[in-house]
Amino acid sequence: MERGRGALGPALELVHTGRAPTRAVLTTELGVTRATAGAVAAELEALGLIQVDPRPVAAGSQGRPSHRLSIAPRGPVVLAAQIHADGYRAALVGLGGRMVATAPGCMDVPADPAHIIDAVVEAGAALLRESGRRCLGAGLAVPSAVAEPEGTALNPLHLSWPVGAPVRELFDEALAKSGVLGPDASPVPGVTGNDVNLAALAEHRHGAGRGARHLLCVATGHRGVGGALVLDGRLHSGSSGLALEVGHLTVNPAGLPCHCGSRGCLDVETDPLAFLTAAGRAPGPAVSLLQQARDLLRSEYDDPSVRAAAELIVDRLGLGLAGLVNILNPDRILLGGLHRELLEADPERLRAVVADRSLWGRSGGVPILPCTLDFNSLIGAAEAAWQPVLDDPLALLG
Amino acid sequence: MERGRGALGPALELVHTGRAPTRAVLTTELGVTRATAGAVAAELEALGLIQVDPRPVAAGSQGRPSHRLSIAPRGPVVLAAQIHADGYRAALVGLGGRMVATAPGCMDVPADPAHIIDAVVEAGAALLRESGRRCLGAGLAVPSAVAEPEGTALNPLHLSWPVGAPVRELFDEALAKSGVLGPDASPVPGVTGNDVNLAALAEHRHGAGRGARHLLCVATGHRGVGGALVLDGRLHSGSSGLALEVGHLTVNPAGLPCHCGSRGCLDVETDPLAFLTAAGRAPGPAVSLLQQARDLLRSEYDDPSVRAAAELIVDRLGLGLAGLVNILNPDRILLGGLHRELLEADPERLRAVVADRSLWGRSGGVPILPCTLDFNSLIGAAEAAWQPVLDDPLALLG
DNA sequence: TGACTTTGTGCCGACGCTAAACAAAATACG
DNA sequence: CGTATTTTGTTTAGCGTCGGCACAAAGTCA
Numbered sequence: 001m002e003r004g005r006g007a008l009g010p011a012l013e014l015v016h017t018g019r020a021p022t023r024a025v026l027t028t029e030l031g032v033t034r035a036t037a038g039a040v041a042a043e044l045e046a047l048g049l050i051q052v053d054p055r056p057v058a059a060g061s062q063g064r065p066s067h068r069l070s071i072a073p074r075g076p077v078v079l080a081a082q083i084h085a086d087g088y089r090a091a092l093v094g095l096g097g098r099m100v101a102t103a104p105g106c107m108d109v110p111a112d113p114a115h116i117i118d119a120v121v122e123a124g125a126a127l128l129r130e131s132g133r134r135c136l137g138a139g140l141a142v143p144s145a146v147a148e149p150e151g152t153a154l155n156p157l158h159l160s161w162p163v164g165a166p167v168r169e170l171f172d173e174a175l176a177k178s179g180v181l182g183p184d185a186s187p188v189p190g191v192t193g194n195d196v197n198l199a200a201l202a203e204h205r206h207g208a209g210r211g212a213r214h215l216l217c218v219a220t221g222h223r224g225v226g227g228a229l230v231l232d233g234r235l236h237s238g239s240s241g242l243a244l245e246v247g248h249l250t251v252n253p254a255g256l257p258c259h260c261g262s263r264g265c266l267d268v269e270t271d272p273l274a275f276l277t278a279a280g281r282a283p284g285p286a287v288s289l290l291q292q293a294r295d296l297l298r299s300e301y302d303d304p305s306v307r308a309a310a311e312l313i314v315d316r317l318g319l320g321l322a323g324l325v326n327i328l329n330p331d332r333i334l335l336g337g338l339h340r341e342l343l344e345a346d347p348e349r350l351r352a353v354v355a356d357r358s359l360w361g362r363s364g365g366v367p368i369l370p371c372t373l374d375f376n377s378l379i380g381a382a383e384a385a386w387q388p389v390l391d392d393p394l395a396l397l398g
Numbered sequence: 399m400e401r402g403r404g405a406l407g408p409a410l411e412l413v414h415t416g417r418a419p420t421r422a423v424l425t426t427e428l429g430v431t432r433a434t435a436g437a438v439a440a441e442l443e444a445l446g447l448i449q450v451d452p453r454p455v456a457a458g459s460q461g462r463p464s465h466r467l468s469i470a471p472r473g474p475v476v477l478a479a480q481i482h483a484d485g486y487r488a489a490l491v492g493l494g495g496r497m498v499a500t501a502p503g504c505m506d507v508p509a510d511p512a513h514i515i516d517a518v519v520e521a522g523a524a525l526l527r528e529s530g531r532r533c534l535g536a537g538l539a540v541p542s543a544v545a546e547p548e549g550t551a552l553n554p555l556h557l558s559w560p561v562g563a564p565v566r567e568l569f570d571e572a573l574a575k576s577g578v579l580g581p582d583a584s585p586v587p588g589v590t591g592n593d594v595n596l597a598a599l600a601e602h603r604h605g606a607g608r609g610a611r612h613l614l615c616v617a618t619g620h621r622g623v624g625g626a627l628v629l630d631g632r633l634h635s636g637s638s639g640l641a642l643e644v645g646h647l648t649v650n651p652a653g654l655p656c657h658c659g660s661r662g663c664l665d666v667e668t669d670p671l672a673f674l675t676a677a678g679r680a681p682g683p684a685v686s687l688l689q690q691a692r693d694l695l696r697s698e699y700d701d702p703s704v705r706a707a708a709e710l711i712v713d714r715l716g717l718g719l720a721g722l723v724n725i726l727n728p729d730r731i732l733l734g735g736l737h738r739e740l741l742e743a744d745p746e747r748l749r750a751v752v753a754d755r756s757l758w759g760r761s762g763g764v765p766i767l768p769c770t771l772d773f774n775s776l777i778g779a780a781e782a783a784w785q786p787v788l789d790d791p792l793a794l795l796g
Numbered sequence: 797t798g799a800c801t802t803t804g805t806g807c808c809g810a811c812g813c814t815a816a817a818c819a820a821a822a823t824a825c826g
Numbered sequence: 827c828g829t830a831t832t833t834t835g836t837t838t839a840g841c842g843t844c845g846g847c848a849c850a851a852a853g854t855c856a
Binding site: 420421422425432435436437459460462463464465 | 803
């Protein structure tokens with residue numbers, strides 16, 4: 001009796017990522033009998049996580065039509081929070097990566113990490129009270145490497161935070177303070193991570209990275225370049241959370257000095273500022289560097305100097321990606337931020353450079369694709385927050 | 399009834415790696431009850447894989463003394479084979495990484511991959527007939543990247559083999575031909591891999607890498623530099639077997655041209671030839687480059703020019719390792735071949751360079767250690783061959 | 797020698813699954 | 827239009843694997 005406990009987590013993950021639209025495919029995907037799959041679905045429905053729609057799914061093939069499995073429309077959510085250079089965002093995210101509620105982005109940012117984390121958690125908590133939903137976890141994305149197991153921010157460059165700010169601790173405290181409580185009045189467990197890492201997780205679950213075994217993501221936002229690696233569905237953040245700090249690969253030996261002590265690093269040679277400089281444009285203070293670079297690329301790509309600058313940056317980026325391909329041998333690469341724009345402006349050039357400069361580029365070539373969720377760190381933070389539920393639904397809900 | 403089937407594989411792995419000397423610690427390591435651990439041990443003993451020594455282990459603490467668990471002395475073996483620049487080696491390896499029998503290394507190497515693979519397998523098969531042991535698998539290490547899933551050698555640089563030689567196919571054919579047969583007269587499954595990768599696996603199971611979560615290995619033998627990564631006990635060879643081709647990291651922007659098209663690659667800047675050249679010695683034809691470099695380092699380290707050459711190579715190697723640390727964030731690094739000798743000659747210098755040039759070197763610093771099995775690819779090949787048995791002992795023996 | 801501590805084993809029950817038979821709901825075909 | 831076929835869902839029985847528990851065994855400690 002009580003069939004289907006061990007398969008509960010994998011089953012929920014299949015529904016969550018949209019790979020199990022019906023109980024029939026759930027059966028085959030899990031490799032269990034129909035009886036077990038049915039029991040699993042019933043259990044997940046009883047937990048309020050999924051919904052079995054009795055209306056048969058549009059048939060078209062022979063046999064009895066299967067009922068549709070979907071995420072429960074008013075099921076539990078997680079609190080997702082993101083802090084970036086210009087402010088913060090908060091949202092509630094349900095299973096399936098669906099945004100349930102979003103707080104208006106706030107732009108006046110207190111410099112103190114404790115205050116801004118309190119503020120973003122409070123914004124999320126307000127959404128939560130408003131919605132009346134149950135909250136099963138919380139995730140925070142910050143633009144910095146987060147050391148494991150300490151949970152401290154090691155390079156919050158865009159935030160004027162102190163190096164080593166204890167972000168995980170602050171997040172947990174803020175969650176406890178603002179009454180984001182679990183069923184037994186205990187604060188929900190907080191997950192804190194680097195924004196690019198978390199965004200890569202989101203792309204892997206719900207975006208262009210779906211189905212990749214070894215997914216490499218590289219993105220540039222304002223300054224610097226971030227990387228992330230998802231191996232067999234799990235974020236690889238190294239033994240102390242510092243993996244994929246790809247910004248200091250050398251891509252231009254005679255290039256600009258970098259704060260790391262070397263020169264010509266990917267960080268300073270392919271970010272929006274490097275592009276603007278290469279195009280001979282002085283960056284203005286009005287909008288973000290990414291926005292200025294994006295505008296320039298979109299509106300003046302005909303201008304030879306802009307085009308030449310784009311090609312120069314693409315060549316450098318390709319060199320860096322080739323180095324990463326030689327080391328990591330991913331089966332898919334996603335680009336975000338300005339790198340994505342550059343890829344879309346001239347996909348063939350980047351692919352050719354990577355194939356030419358990586359050792360085994362000829363033998364197939366890695367697909368290089370633009371991200372589809374715009375490197376949404378909010379959904380990524382939610383994804384990380386959902387992970388404990390996906391791993392063992394009964395532990396938090398039984 | 400028949401307790402302890404699911405835990406059979408993990409239990410065997412614990413005994414295999416020497417982490418379960420008694421049933422008592424097996425109980426705690428597996429996280430099961432004493433009853434289950436006892437049943438697991440009995441099952442493994444019935445399969446002829448391990449031995450329960452009734453003589454109590456030397457006590458010293460209170461309570462009933464535990465019986466000793468050990469590898470069955472005349473249990474099954476795997477066939478391990480290695481092909482290198484100067485010839486080939488074959489051996490039988492039991493559980494626990496113990497060499498059971500070794501064929502004398504052969505030095506007259508036919509250029510044709512099919513012939514040499516036939517020869518090394520036949521040497522192993524002869525050992526097997528001699529020993530009368532049961533053979534449960536076979537592994538082959540080759541000095542080349544092996545593409546997945548094709549099983550072809552992509553850069554057999556030291557062997558004058560054709561690029562793309564189908565080594566896995568040839569190995570499987572040779573196994574079938576030479577009568578290395580399983581219980582049901584089917585040929586044992588062959589595993590083929592890169593020698594540095596397999597050696598890293600051996601170091602992780604039985605050498606200096608034991609217990610590391612993210613183990614990075616770097617070694618240089620004759621020409622070029624090889625790398626390998628073991629993540630959570632599993633070899634990471636990328637999506638197509640080509641990961642950790644670390645030889646083409648740039649460590650000297652103004653350095654020597656490399657066949658990859660760039661210049662100053664780790665491959666050409668830190669191998670034995672680079673060291674000999676930097677020391678102003680012309681390489682002789684008598685012994686291998688590695689041997690010449692090793693001799694020079696050991697006997698003339700007082701000579702200022704030799705010392706300066708060593709420091710130069712160490713600095714370049716440190717730069718490459720720092721780059722890898724930034725990307726992979728391992729919790730241990732092992733060095734082999736000449737790199738190991740250089741580390742042992744001046745451990746502090748290399749560690750200082752890596753700490754200085756990696757982003758988070760200050761925050762702890764990665765332990766950099768010499769390998770202890772001398773990067774034994776034979777044991778590594780055996781380790782890979784044992785893996786299916788460790789994963790599910792009953793599948794092959796039940 | 798007797799108390800205590802730790803290890804090994806036999807028995808039972810709970811849990812989680814498969815297998816198999818049956819029921820239900822569509823399409824395919826005469 | 828009705829029956830056969832195909833596929834899906836559900837019920838029941840049964841079995842394998844593990845935890846819990848009681849008891850036995852084998853040492854140390856006082």
